[in-house]
Amino acid sequence: MSLDVAAQASLGDFRLDASFISDSRVTAIFGPSGSGKTSVLNVIAGLLRPERGRAVVDGAVLMDSAAGIFVPAYRRRVGYVFQESRLFPNLSVKSNLLYGRFFARQDDRYALIDEVVDLLDLSSLLHRGIQALSGGERQRVAIGRALLASPRLLLLDEPLASLDEKRKQEVMPFLERLRDQAHVPIVYVSHVLAEIERLSGTVVTMAAGRVVAVT
Amino acid sequence: MFSLTQEEITAIKLSLRVAIVATAVSLPIGVLIALLLARGRFWGRSLLNALVLVPLVLPPVVTGYLLLVAFGRNGLLGRWFEEHLGIVFAFRWTGAALACAIMGFPLMVRAIRLSIEAVDRKLEQAASTLGASSLWVFATVTLPLIAPGLLAGAILAFARAMGEFGATITFVSNIPGETQTLPTLIYTFTQVPGGDPAALRLTVISLALSLAAILASEALAERIRGKLDAK
Secondary structure, three states: OOEEEEEEEEEOOEEEEEEEEEOOOEEEEEOOOOOOHHHHHHHHHOOOOOOEEEEEEOOEEEEEHHHOEEOOHHHOOEEEEOOOOOOOOOOEHHHHHHHHHHHOOHHHOOOOHHHHHHHOOOOOOOOOEHHHOOHHHHHHHHHHHHHHOOOOEEEEEOOOOOOOHHHHHHHHHHHHHHHHHOOOOEEEEEOOHHHHHHHOOEEEEEEOOEEEEEO | OOOOOHHHHHHHHHHHHHHHHHHHHHHHHHHHHHHHHHHOOOOOHHHHHHHHHHHHOOOHHHHHHHHHHHHOOOOHHHHHHHHHOOOOOOOOHHHHHHHHHHHHHHHHHHHHHHHHHOOOHHHHHHHHHOOOOHHHHHHHHHHHHHHHHHHHHHHHHHHHHHHOOHHHHHHHOOOOOOOOOHHHHHHHHHOOOOOHHHHHHHHHHHHHHHHHHHHHHHHHHHHHHHHHHHO
């Protein structure tokens, strides 16, 4: 696994100028809120087009401003779990889970439905509506939905931030299982050091739009 | 008093046909314009918005007269439609449908536009990271979320079409069996001695149809608001 990211962008008053290289299975991006962590994820996912920059995952060039390459988000195969789960309210849990799988090419599909359902313990939720889920359950479904799209890289943007302490403890073990059992490299964003330490891997520390340390 | 004459049944049927065709044809165009107005950033957006809304405030007779000038047999657009598509509007029921479509268009576009603006674009972003191209995002996320707005807009436009009078009578006149709709027939009855019972009868029907449409549309709008609050 190798991840090479560089991005320069002006977002209103905020200036993003960050670059790092990581070859760990888990890369954590750590820093206070407003330090540009989510912007970096958006650059990798293709939701933010920086003025200059580069995003290369395992040799696949997703974006390279110097070469004029910008692969649109829907063709990047980068799974994204957002802070707020962003599940589709008009679909059931099951349809949400299968949404990305539908668009994945046959050859690219490595994630098996049963495995993902087991991994995230989703079987009891499958036929429920989104409205009937707790915050923690929503995040698990969102992780499953991203995984089932068979991404080459999984981005997790503070997946625990919108949950209370009890729910955090409930979801954390699933993140560890995800790290150990899902065959996908992970970029994990958080402003909580304890979470980062639990997941380990390369830690990219950001402040004010810049990378200040890679450890 | 509630047995309808053949003349009245013909007018009601024609009104329904005109309203259905007007609504069905303008719906896809309405979605497109609403999308442009809600999300487009282009020069002339406010002008487009004003053009869409202007039939709401223009005297209907003016709209009808403009239609007559443009879509009459000698009008520029009227001639184009006749030559290329074989559609004649002047003094035909198709003309009544056109007049109704234009008069109902502002209501339709407004309802759809509001529902588009209420869509959480973050959901669309999520869909794109899951592999959906813009067209797929629209079909699988945006469209289902704006469906109540679409329906509300269509119902309003349908109701407006059922009630359209001024532009219709100016553009295509009041020809029994061809362009004589429910409102223009009521008008005819009010102009002849002894026409009151018939006019009243049709008025009750008209009132019932309009009330039902408004109620349905408001109920749908309520549902959209409910959905927004749930977020």
